Amino acid sequence: MNRLPRRSEGVTGTVATPDQGAQQSSWERFEQLYRSSRDDVFAYVATLLGDRSTAEDVTELAFERAYRRRRTFDRRRGEERAWLFGIARNAALDELRRRKRHATLVVDPEDPSVDGPDDGAEVALARTMVRQALSTLPAREREIIALKFHAGLSNAELARVLGVSESNAGTLLYRTMEKLRKACNATA
């Protein structure tokens, strides 16, 4: 399975360092992970929660937790990105629990400015249609879409975050995509 090329954008000061493996300090590994995953974590959390402001808090909390626990990371149990997204997922789910307790479901209103100025009307229409279809999906399926397309995880990383096998993760993703496709067609 090919690794997705897209990673965090607009990160300043990134220094490309050779993989020094165990010689790298835990801080250096964390910093590297942060720079490569910041935008992905935010995109995943924002899609899951539907609230940018809360997503920012949860993203910060997730990185802080990851920083505090960076020495407990065990490479034998998976890749660092999967480990980081596991932490982010728990933080996001905690936020969902908190929302449920406080009965305050805050969802950002749709921001028309999100569509790029260069987008044509047809693309904008298709994007709106996809958003509407996505909003009809259960949270679990929205999460799979967020992990795959917004966080850019591979199917193996997706499986580790969700705690299922890779083939099960692929099947879940396929079913979700089929469901979304049908919802888009129904909307159209």
Add this chain to the structure above:
Amino acid sequence: MRLLDDTPMDPEVAAALDAIDATLAGEAVDPQYAELAELALLLADDRPAVDPVFAHTLDERVAGRFGGAARGAEQERPSRRFTWSGWLAGGVALTTLAAAVVAVFVFLPGIDHAGSTSPSSSPASSGVSSAASSAVGSASSGNSASGAASESASPHRASSGAAASRAAAPAATSPSGQTPQPQSNGRKTIQSAQLNLATAPGRVDDVAQEAFNVIGQENGIVNRSSVTQTGSADGNAFMQLSVPSSALAPTMTKLSQLTYARVASRTDNSQDVNNQYVQAKRRLADAQALRTSLLKQLANAVTTEQVDSLKAQIRDAERSISSDESSLAALNRRIAYSNISLTIFAGAQPPVTPTHHGSGGFTLGKATHDAGRVLVVVAGVLLIGLAVLLPVAVIAGLAWWVGGMVTHRRRERALDLA
């Protein structure tokens, strides 16, 4: 999340997933997956972007290694985190403290908990302590008995049967080993004592020899003795001794301070025989006076019958004198010499060599002994602490595992309800 069986992936599903990945990688896909590819591109393009202000703030937080106060959701639960860590630390501290207290009481029986140290640091000392406490009762009864002896010593209420007895354990004896004795006031008394000494299994012979030496120094007599040395705990010695009554107190003091023995118990008896002594002397004097009178009458006798009768009376008087003299001599011997019953037995614990604080000073042996005690106490504390902490740790681990499971279920439920 409902887990699916880990069955091999359907080829159609695998092909669709490959098409998605190829689309995201910017590669061409089979036309049959065109719709799926378009959907994937739309989803990828609709990715929420990070606000530059937030990105800058987070970069700074990371650069500062999250220093300072926690923000966001982490800030909402400081009291809960404190509660967990506080309870844990408090529990561990209390457990350790309890273990230390228990260990001190279990492993330091030689320390009486009022703050002073008993002479023996061995477990046998607890027995000595109980003997000492029982000796208090004995002493009080001894005091009352002494009171009876004093009454009998009084000239107005003299009684030959009056007797005093006092039992003492070493803790109740004075440092010199002397015990209170009723004042004789010139009256005739018979004194005796019983002394039980404990020693190490291999020291019975030594202690017996020490006792013999003491008796020799005090001009005493060993009436009977039996020494059995086995080298084990059943070794013993028994001695029936007589010492001049004037030397009874110093003899008992010396026997109580033998080098290799410690006093297990000691009993001092005294019996007032003043009336018995006075009556014996009076009977003797009467018999002597009678003989003198009979001898005078014999000198004046004129008939054979008178002479024969007086001679018979004189013989009776002399027999009576002889009997009274022997009774009085026996009583005098009992008054002049006191009997001591000495028993030496090999106790399970070696006796403590008398130490005189302030004169012995600090020695390597004492330091080694103290160091050993400290190590034993430390090991005891650790052992008890481990015994207490182990089940606590198991319970805490179980609680942690159950808590994790519950939290996991609640999170998944929150996702289902979102």
